[in-house]
Amino acid sequence: MAYSEETTSRDFIPLNENYLKEKLYQLVKKDEKIFDFIQDSVLDGLWFWDLENPENEWMNKKFRTTLGYDPKETSEKGSSWQDIINQDDLKNALDNLEKHLQNPSHPYDQVVRYTHKMGHTIWVQCRGLAIRDHNGKPVQMIGMHTDITKLKRTEDELQKLVEKYEDALEGPNLGSWEWNLRTGEVLFDEKWANIMGYSLSELQPVSLDTWVNLMHPSDHIKTTKVLQEHYEKRAPYYECEIRLKHKSGEWIWVMVKGKIISWDQEDNPEWLVGSQVDITDNKKTLEKNRLFVSQAPSAIAMFDTNMKYLAASRRWFEDYNIVGQNIIGKTQYEVFPEMEEKWSKYYKDCLGGNVLRKDEDCLKGNEGCLQWISWELRPWYNKEGRIAGVLMHTSDISKLKKAEAINEERKVFLEAILDSVDVGIVSCDKNGNLTLLNKTAKRWHGLQVKPVSPSDLSKYYGLYKSDGVTPLKEEEVPLLSVLRGNRVQDEEIVIMSNTKVAREVITNGSQLIGKDGEVKGAVVAMHDVTDRKITEEKLKISEEAFRGNFENAAIGMAIIGLDGRWVEVNNAVCNMIGYSKEKLTKMTFQDITHPEDLKKDLGLLNKLLKGEIPYYHLEKRYLHKNGQEVYTLLSVSLVKDKDQKPLYFISQITDTTQNISTRKKLHRALAKLEDILESSTRVAIIGTNISGVINIFNRGAENLLGYSRDELLLKETPVVIHLKEEIKAAEIELSRELGEYKEGFKVFIELANKEKHYTREWTYVKKDGTQFPVQLTITAIKEKGSIVGYLGVATDISDIKKAEKELKSILEVTEDQNTRLKDFAHIVSHKLQLHSGNFETLIKRYLQENPDAKESEIIKMFKITSSKLSDTIKDLNEVVQINNSIATNLD
Numbered sequence: 001m002a003y004s005e006e007t008t009s010r011d012f013i014p015l016n017e018n019y020l021k022e023k024l025y026q027l028v029k030k031d032e033k034i035f036d037f038i039q040d041s042v043l044d045g046l047w048f049w050d051l052e053n054p055e056n057e058w059m060n061k062k063f064r065t066t067l068g069y070d071p072k073e074t075s076e077k078g079s080s081w082q083d084i085i086n087q088d089d090l091k092n093a094l095d096n097l098e099k100h101l102q103n104p105s106h107p108y109d110q111v112v113r114y115t116h117k118m119g120h121t122i123w124v125q126c127r128g129l130a131i132r133d134h135n136g137k138p139v140q141m142i143g144m145h146t147d148i149t150k151l152k153r154t155e156d157e158l159q160k161l162v163e164k165y166e167d168a169l170e171g172p173n174l175g176s177w178e179w180n181l182r183t184g185e186v187l188f189d190e191k192w193a194n195i196m197g198y199s200l201s202e203l204q205p206v207s208l209d210t211w212v213n214l215m216h217p218s219d220h221i222k223t224t225k226v227l228q229e230h231y232e233k234r235a236p237y238y239e240c241e242i243r244l245k246h247k248s249g250e251w252i253w254v255m256v257k258g259k260i261i262s263w264d265q266e267d268n269p270e271w272l273v274g275s276q277v278d279i280t281d282n283k284k285t286l287e288k289n290r291l292f293v294s295q296a297p298s299a300i301a302m303f304d305t306n307m308k309y310l311a312a313s314r315r316w317f318e319d320y321n322i323v324g325q326n327i328i329g330k331t332q333y334e335v336f337p338e339m340e341e342k343w344s345k346y347y348k349d350c351l352g353g354n355v356l357r358k359d360e361d362c363l364k365g366n367e368g369c370l371q372w373i374s375w376e377l378r379p380w381y382n383k384e385g386r387i388a389g390v391l392m393h394t395s396d397i398s399k400l401k402k403a404e405a406i407n408e409e410r411k412v413f414l415e416a417i418l419d420s421v422d423v424g425i426v427s428c429d430k431n432g433n434l435t436l437l438n439k440t441a442k443r444w445h446g447l448q449v450k451p452v453s454p455s456d457l458s459k460y461y462g463l464y465k466s467d468g469v470t471p472l473k474e475e476e477v478p479l480l481s482v483l484r485g486n487r488v489q490d491e492e493i494v495i496m497s498n499t500k501v502a503r504e505v506i507t508n509g510s511q512l513i514g515k516d517g518e519v520k521g522a523v524v525a526m527h528d529v530t531d532r533k534i535t536e537e538k539l540k541i542s543e544e545a546f547r548g549n550f551e552n553a554a555i556g557m558a559i560i561g562l563d564g565r566w567v568e569v570n571n572a573v574c575n576m577i578g579y580s581k582e583k584l585t586k587m588t589f590q591d592i593t594h595p596e597d598l599k600k601d602l603g604l605l606n607k608l609l610k611g612e613i614p615y616y617h618l619e620k621r622y623l624h625k626n627g628q629e630v631y632t633l634l635s636v637s638l639v640k641d642k643d644q645k646p647l648y649f650i651s652q653i654t655d656t657t658q659n660i661s662t663r664k665k666l667h668r669a670l671a672k673l674e675d676i677l678e679s680s681t682r683v684a685i686i687g688t689n690i691s692g693v694i695n696i697f698n699r700g701a702e703n704l705l706g707y708s709r710d711e712l713l714l715k716e717t718p719v720v721i722h723l724k725e726e727i728k729a730a731e732i733e734l735s736r737e738l739g740e741y742k743e744g745f746k747v748f749i750e751l752a753n754k755e756k757h758y759t760r761e762w763t764y765v766k767k768d769g770t771q772f773p774v775q776l777t778i779t780a781i782k783e784k785g786s787i788v789g790y791l792g793v794a795t796d797i798s799d800i801k802k803a804e805k806e807l808k809s810i811l812e813v814t815e816d817q818n819t820r821l822k823d824f825a826h827i828v829s830h831k832l833q834l835h836s837g838n839f840e841t842l843i844k845r846y847l848q849e850n851p852d853a854k855e856s857e858i859i860k861m862f863k864i865t866s867s868k869l870s871d872t873i874k875d876l877n878e879v880v881q882i883n884n885s886i887a888t889n890l891d
Helices: 018-030 032-041 061-066 078-083 087-102 149-164 190-195 208-214 217-231 280-295 314-319 342-351 398-420 439-445 454-461 478-483 530-552 571-577 595-610 657-679 699-705 724-738 746-754 798-849 851-855 857-890
Strands: 045-050 057-059 108-115 121-132 138-147 174-180 186-188 238-245 251-263 269-278 299-304 309-312 356-365 368-381 387-396 424-429 434-437 491-496 502-513 519-528 556-560 566-569 615-623 629-640 646-655 683-689 694-697 757-765 771-783 786-796
Touching (some): 061 138, 149 251, 174 190, 186 208, 190 269, 251 280, 280 309, 314 387, 342 356, 342 368, 342 387, 368 398, 398 439, 424 478, 454 478, 478 519, 556 571, 595 615, 595 629, 595 646, 629 657, 683 699, 699 786, 746 771, 746 786, 771 798
Antiparallel strands (some): 045 057, 174 186, 238 251, 299 309, 299 387, 356 368, 683 694, 683 786, 771 786
8 A cells, every 4th residue: 555644544444335245145145156265265264063063063174274184184073173272272262162152242262273284383363153043042153263373473573572672662751553554453552652641541542543643744744755665665664753742732752663574475564563752852952962063163063873964064064065055864975975985984883882083084086085184973872871873073174284285395395406406405403413414415425314412523524624634623513603603604624525535615504593583403505616626727727728729710719899899809710801800809790790691690699698598600791801791600609707797709700601602503503403304394203202292293294194283292192193003013013022012102112212213114194094105213312311202203205115116017027038038048058958969979979980080171160169059058057047046136
């Protein structure tokens, strides 16, 4: 059921159903199935007994199964149940039966115990009704059993709970109550009524309405909500503070607590039991405490045992930035959800009776430490002396922690400064005991700091007079001397380290005076002047060397006054400008500076004087004595005195006339080269950066390819003007050759990276899609040894390719003719060689037979003819060999 503000005992009382009751009677008479249904479903046992024949008793099956017996195996005799009933309960049941039979108004209703077949006890409520004849004599009896074992167990548990808190229940302000949520029955004890100034009899008859009517109307919704949460198992128990009207007419505060202790098989609540205690005095005390807390000048908050806010001071709201929020009734964890888990333990310990405090603690959030506080947790007690909650007092010490952090930073900063400066710092307290030796001082002495009496300071730390021989007396030690009120300023002493290294130092000191004007100690600063003295000595030696270097320097050097006058110059300046020293030192640099360069020179000089720049370099022109321009590189710095006042300028002048002349020639050459580059209208010159993006595209490239310079410059790579098929073939060829895959622009530059240049024939694709062959040479452009880009020079070889094609055609015709000639020569040579051989053989045989004919003119002519024929055959063979050689070369 749902609870509401209007919930009363009437919600649990059935409506008047007398007409249905009569209807049910009629149905039972007509249809025995309805009776069977009732006795099987509603009851845990039904029996009917013939009192005139007591041995005859009928019990339904449900009763026997409730006790764990099989109805088929058990006897239906009336005496059989007496064997398994508790004998004490049997005697009580028989007594009640006798009384009921004699007096119909005496109810036959008792709780008895049966022994289950398994051995455990079954509690049964046994009710009966005697059926009498017209004379009132009982002749039969009908009865029913209800298994209340579960209820009895619950009651036992409740009794144990009651016994456990028996002392508390005996208190004068604690009353108890029980509420059967199924039937609506409510039971109150006497103390419950006494709390409102009544006796229980004065409130009879009692019901849920009794409680509801006494309750303050404003508390109905609150208690109903809390009860609903417990009923739906969202809260472990029912607990609520409400107001009840006292018999005197006043409203009193009570704390009502309860808990559902039993649930039926459908998980519906059965019994809700609880207590009620008068907390009026505690509420008054609490209100006083709330008033105190809310008006407290410091940050204080008051909590109940569930850490719900009861009160908080204004300072609490301000310190934790929750001004304007309604926190009363909310838990600390709801107000500060980011609170660390450690606080739960602190609160639990405090609720256990402990007082906890911490001088420094950090309230952390998701972004780290949000606030530094000091805090104290203290339990507060109600009138009965029980812990009723927690009082928390805090102080925001964030500013203090910040100040401490700043002081610590300052301390670290000062220590870092003292340790980083190349000045020895020592200090002592008012008794002359050392309190500080910075890093430099420790290094100079080469000793660890340890307590040393003032009389032993000089000996332990090796302090001597400026002669480095005489030890300082106690009163001569600068630190002790200034502590005693003496003036220590620029006093020179010698420190002899433990390694016997002497160090000359200048000391200055002062007393440390507290706010009260008393001397707290002294401090001395020691400046190492060892190197300075050595330097001064060396400076004397080097001045003459500097003078010689100044006079004989290869570049011009000069000292210029603040008014621009040449104070001193070396020979190089005189030779450079053409003036003698005597003449030049009577002039200013403005007099011989080119008018176009003077303004810039004076501007930089002014910045130098103002301290805006430490020095400057300037390319400027001087006017030679003969009127010619002298190009120079001028470097100027300013010399200041110890008070940082300007004294004069130091100028270094390098003659760059020849370099300027060379630079101009180079510019002219570059201009010519650029003109040549642009005039190459039939040669495409295309440059790229190291990534392959085109940054040079000459007029010849525009003419050959049809693209304008703006279309490709800084937008495309050379890949756009090449055949994709050729690039793909080159990728495969180059990747196979190098053993790694190269693609796109890398195909063009890979070989150029390794060699001075790379030349190969390619096919260019014009903007309109037409193609033409080029011979492309790619060269890597380098600056200081590093490749910064690539330059490709492509020549249109269309005419060469055309001539090559025509030449190839002619060669093919010539080759055919030569082949025919070769074949003819081979055949003729072969046949002539055969006939020539035969002819020579015939001549030899003829001469063998006719030796005298050897000198015959005819024979001589035959021999000459045969010889010429052999030569002809030889020439033909040579022609064949020559043709073979030519064919091989052409291939």
